[in-house]
Amino acid sequence: MTAYEKLKAARHSHRPTGAEYIKNIFKDRIELHGDRRFGDDAAIIGGIGFLNDIPVTYIAIDKGADIESRIKKNFGCPKPEGYRKALRLMKQAEKFSRPVICFVDTQGAFCGADAEERGQGEAIAENILEMMGLKVPVISIVIGEGGSGGALALACANKVYMLEHSVYSVISPEGCASILWKDASKVEQAAEVLKITAEDMKRLNVAEDIIPENFDSFGEMCGNIANLLYRDVKELSALTPDEIREERYERFRCFGVYSENK
Amino acid sequence: MLDAIRGRLRNVLTPETIQCKSCKAEIPKSKLKKNLMVCPECGTHLRMDARSRIALIADKNSFKEMFSTLQSSDFFNFPGYQDKLEKAQETTGENEAVICGTLKINGQEAAVFVMDSRFIMASMGSVVGEKITRIFEYAEKNSLPVIGFTASGGARMQEGVVSLMQMAKVSGAVKKHSDAGHLYITVLTDPTTGGVTASFAMQGDIILAEPKALVGFAGRRVVEQTTKSKLPDNFQTAEFLLEHGFIDNIVPRAELTKTLSSLLCLHKKKEAECNDSIRKAQSRTA
Ligand SMILES: [Zn+2]
Numbered sequence: 330m331t332a333y334e335k336l337k338a339a340r341h342s343h344r345p346t347g348a349e350y351i352k353n354i355f356k357d358r359i360e361l362h363g364d365r366r367f368g369d370d371a372a373i374i375g376g377i378g379f380l381n382d383i384p385v386t387y388i389a390i391d392k393g394a395d396i397e398s399r400i401k402k403n404f405g406c407p408k409p410e411g412y413r414k415a416l417r418l419m420k421q422a423e424k425f426s427r428p429v430i431c432f433v434d435t436q437g438a439f440c441g442a443d444a445e446e447r448g449q450g451e452a453i454a455e456n457i458l459e460m461m462g463l464k465v466p467v468i469s470i471v472i473g474e475g476g477s478g479g480a481l482a483l484a485c486a487n488k489v490y491m492l493e494h495s496v497y498s499v500i501s502p503e504g505c506a507s508i509l510w511k512d513a514s515k516v517e518q519a520a521e522v523l524k525i526t527a528e529d530m531k532r533l534n535v536a537e538d539i540i541p542e543n544f545d546s547f548g549e550m551c552g553n554i555a556n557l558l559y560r561d562v563k564e565l566s567a568l569t570p571d572e573i574r575e576e577r578y579e580r581f582r583c584f585g586v587y588s589e590n591k
Numbered sequence: 592m593l594d595a596i597r598g599r600l601r602n603v604l605t606p607e608t609i610q611c612k613s614c615k616a617e618i619p620k621s622k623l624k625k626n627l628m629v630c631p632e633c634g635t636h637l638r639m640d641a642r643s644r645i646a647l648i649a650d651k652n653s654f655k656e657m658f659s660t661l662q663s664s665d666f667f668n669f670p671g672y673q674d675k676l677e678k679a680q681e682t683t684g685e686n687e688a689v690i691c692g693t694l695k696i697n698g699q700e701a702a703v704f705v706m707d708s709r710f711i712m713a714s715m716g717s718v719v720g721e722k723i724t725r726i727f728e729y730a731e732k733n734s735l736p737v738i739g740f741t742a743s744g745g746a747r748m749q750e751g752v753v754s755l756m757q758m759a760k761v762s763g764a765v766k767k768h769s770d771a772g773h774l775y776i777t778v779l780t781d782p783t784t785g786g787v788t789a790s791f792a793m794q795g796d797i798i799l800a801e802p803k804a805l806v807g808f809a810g811r812r813v814v815e816q817t818t819k820s821k822l823p824d825n826f827q828t829a830e831f832l833l834e835h836g837f838i839d840n841i842v843p844r845a846e847l848t849k850t851l852s853s854l855l856c857l858h859k860k861k862e863a864e865c866n867d868s869i870r871k872a873q874s875r876t877a
Binding site for chain 1: 809
């Protein structure tokens with residue numbers, strides 16, 4: 330598959346949404362709402378549940394399964410109150426020493442006058458800052474689209490996984506094409522040069538590993554994801570809170586390609 | 592040597608007047624520079640390059656540059672990137688879009704990073720991310736406050752997802768510096784947008800902005816497309832952010848040095864510590 334074909338697969342409306350992964354991976358779930366500041370953004374869902382025998386906080390960007398819910402969820406483009414809700418749940422998880430599991434699926438943070446008014450940039454900045462300081466294990470899985478800062482705001486994790494046909498990018502290929510070639514239709518080339526596929530992420534160490542997709546046996550696929558998460562949570566929980574934080578810092582500290590004449 | 596030639600080339604190639612972007616007045620370059628790049632006709636704060644900014648706030652000869660030899664590379668073979676880098680280096684005489692170091696402001700020591708929008712719109716790639724991360728790490732180790740002047744078009748798409756990761760890398764260093772109890776002041780200058788707004792620009796303990804500076808996350812045109820109603824004239828300006836509670840204050844350029852040195856003083860344990868360093872600075876310049 331080309332990068333563009335993977336982009337289309339990642340955006341496909343029949344792909345399972347964040348809510349479906351949550352339903353299949355965690356037991357005895359209690360959903361929690363609201364940012365305690367402004368509202369409850371339906372684009373981000375979260376709560377507490379058991380991962381096997383360990384209580385965890387789960388958070389997902391959810392695109393919605395039908396047209397009605399997609400409209401309500403702004404097609405998975407979170408507003409500032411969504412990011413603040415996610416942060417509230419993460420800080421709560423830290424208080425009770427619960428690991429945090431995030432599912433990322435967004436073309437990007439919501440672009441609108443209301444989002445700007447309520448500080449979209451500040452909300453994402455605060456999430457990234459606080460996530461980099463969390464003293465509990467954080468694991469993020471990109472299940473569809475990982476669109477720019479709006480995705481990173483839920484992906485400053487100790488471990489990041491990509492589903493086989495998910496993508497992660499600094500800018501939408503459409504946006505890149507219109508800047509680069511003044512032609513938004515050159516999406517295919519843009520997807521290629523931006524290097525957005527799961528394989529690219531693994532090669533660049535942006536992701537630890539790629540999770541195979543098998544939507545025909547979705548229950549089994551989620552079982553495998555649960556096993557993977559459980560293994561990681563166990564491994565990370567053996568570290569002290571400060572070590573967990575430091576491990577995450579070192580993970581991100583390595584990113585960058587440059588030369589230096591000393 | 593190369594820099595000297597570049598400098599001479601710049602003088603030959605660039606015109607002697609600059610047009611104010613607001614009132615369109617043609618202002619002699621020298622007059623504008625003397626007026627801190629503030630239009631004498633209408634008061635608009637025009638963009639200022641990084642070296643001029645440092646000269647504006649730093650005590651004489653106090654600035655010591657760090658990490659100046661870091662250079663970007665076109666590791667994705669991205670169309671046109673190598674060319675863009677070379678042209679930016681040629682026209683600015685700088686290696687990259689941010690300058691870092693330590694300086695004194697009215698005797699108060701601080702670490703500083705200053706972004707320069709002339710360099711590929713000060714987009715954030717590996718080098719910008721690395722230099723800012725290093726200055727926070729240095730400041731934490733040496734118990735220094737950080738003052739950051741932001742200006743940026745956002746992440747540098749030519750470095751793909753690696754540029755996105757810089758947002759997390761820098762933020763990690765900001766968080767460590769902050770948790771150690773040190774002060775971070777950001778000064779948002781025109782324009783601060785995208786991934787820089789969504790990371791270290793908005794992470795200051797105290798956030799200042801220059802008058803009328805454009806500050807936002809999404810581009811105005813993109814917002815216009817999704818918003819049915821007309822956007823207010825001051826949308827995404829410093830004044831708009833102040834009104835909505837996202838910045839501490841707007842500071843005209845002429846008052847910036849005084850504001851920054853006062854803030855640094857107010858973060859000492861006692862007033863006397865601050866007065867001592869001011870006296871020392873005054874006796875040095877006298
Ligand atoms: Zn003017």
